[in-house]
């Protein structure tokens with residue numbers, strides 16, 4: 319299994335710069351690259367990465383996407399004087415040439431391709447290339463929006479050619495629409511392009527009709543171009559996460575890419591003068607963590623935009639930290655997407671319904687985005703501040719945001735536990751050991767008896783149960799004390815162990831404990847005080863047991879053909895879990911589980927985005943292969959196989975929809991259709 323994270327950086331790409339005054343382009347400064355690299359060094363992340371050198375992209379590689387004319391014009395600028403450079407630049411929308419631009423742009427292409435090679439060869443598992451000029455706006459025959467050569471588009475064509483890939487996912491989380499990439503792959507079903515972008519009903523640059531949600535691709539490419547327009551500024555973490563849960567991730571898992579490339583612009587982050595959004599740097603750790611579960615972890619992150627240096631640097635560090643496998647910091651902010659975001663999400667789902675199996679039975683309809691259109695008409699009438707005033711406001715905000723981020727990052731960052739996974743060195747545990755495993759010694763019986771005496775004491779007769787409780791509690795304590803990140807315990811009575819783990823964690827002071835229980839949960843702890851949230855995935859309805867806000871039962875029997883659980887995890891369990899914001903997750907698998915190993919592994923892998931990745935897994939001790947797969951998912955050494963993708967049946971879609979309708983007012987991350995049911 320490939321391991322390691324590549325970092326590609328060459329300070330020569332900082333030479334390209336604006337030689338004259340241009341208020342539109344003057345934000346694309348060399349310091350974007352150098353300050354990001356310095357920030358990585360300050361977090362000691364550079365030394366943990368595999369350094370891969372940049373190289374010049376060849377003319378042939380550039381011609382994979384661009385016309386010869388475009389290449390020649392770019393090449394000819396190397397010897398121009400300032401006046402000539404200015405004149406050539408004026409042929410394009412928001413682009414500037416410097417004598418070194420051509421060379422820097424070739425380095426940006428080459429650095430990107432070096433990263434693709436390092437990942438595809440297995441030298442590393444994933445990586446990031448810090449490049450400029452960026453690429454996603456540039457087109458076959460034109461520079462545009464600070465971009466000369468389309469680094470990411472060239473990388474996708476290159477990977478198809480050199481590695482025979484047939485399914486490449488490009489995720490563009492930059493705040494601008496990468497229209498260049500859309501144009502290049504519009505008719506190509508082998509490249510799935512997803513972009514969200516500030517749009518404001520076509521008011522925001524580049525103000526294209528084809529950036530709206532109904533641009534789904536052309537010809538054979540229909541369904542493989544996904545545009546999620548933000549019709550308001552101020553979008554935050556919950557809006558971005560909702561977009562992943564209810565649009566991108568279900569498509570990505572159905573598409574099942576062989577490689578994922580990110581057009582990683584950070585102008586969608588807080589403080590950026592272009593984006594005017596509110597998402598904080600840790601959101602990029604979550605987005606990265608989700609994408610790492612695809613394509614067996616083969617993920618290439620390529621820098622695009624990002625114009626607030628501090629915000630850019632922190633977001634780059636969050637991205638690289640996650641690529642390295644560090645636990646994911648707790649997401650901040652109210653977990654409730656705004657109405658405008660939900661409208662956009664609903665519209666793009668409606669637009670893509672004809673092209674995706676997972677959407678076949680979703681009842682979506684188009685919305686007129688009434689929540690924002692009127693507001694924009696008002697704005698159009700109000701006096702717009704001059705360019706100059708906007709600049710001043712931006713500069714004042716820059717400093718304010720720097721101070722905010724200084725404090726914010728201190729609050730959310732935490733020391734990474736030295737050990738990743740704890741397990742018990744008891745008999746048989748060696749079969750699911752992975753690296754970074756800490757063997758904890760078992761508790762002695764008297765200690766266990768005292769711990770358990772408060773409750774369930776009557777249930778604990780045999781020594782075997784007592785011992786297994788002791789093992790589980792020994793592991794749990796390591797997690798609660800943050801000495802290890804996660805743990806796995808085998809138990810003859812998973813339901814009892816889970817119930818004891820929940821009670822013990824709450825008593826230890828963890829006030830929001832999520833428990834996902836797969837199988838028959840004979841014991842259901844009292845969840846009235848909200849200190850626990852139980853999601854019980856079981857085959858059939860328990861008589862007389864109705865779901866309530868903190869105790870939800872999801873009836874699900876996995877399809878015999880393969881893993882049809884993606885829609886339940888992405889469309890229901892994750893949104894509820896993220897709405898709850900647990901500070902510990904307990905995953906338990908009892909008898910009569912109705913989920914396959916791949917469905918459970920998917921759950922374990924994706925739930926690591928919560929609670930600073932603190933998870934304790936409690937599994938029936940007879941389930942040897944499940945123990946191994948879950949240990950793999952917890953160890954993070956490799957992405958567990960999630961099995962053959964099977965779309966959900968109509969009956970299962972309806973079941974999720976009914977649960978969503980029942981709980982979307984309580985757990986607001988469930989919202990994905992603007993018509994909030996009354």
Ligand SMILES: NCCCNCCCCCS
Pocket residue numbers: 342412452455463464492494523583585592622623624
């Ligand atoms: N009124 C024209 C604004 C042009 N803005 C270009 C932004 C390019 C961002 C690249 S990520």
Ligand SMILES: [Zn+2]
Pocket residue numbers: 492493494583585592622623624
């Ligand atoms: Zn951008």
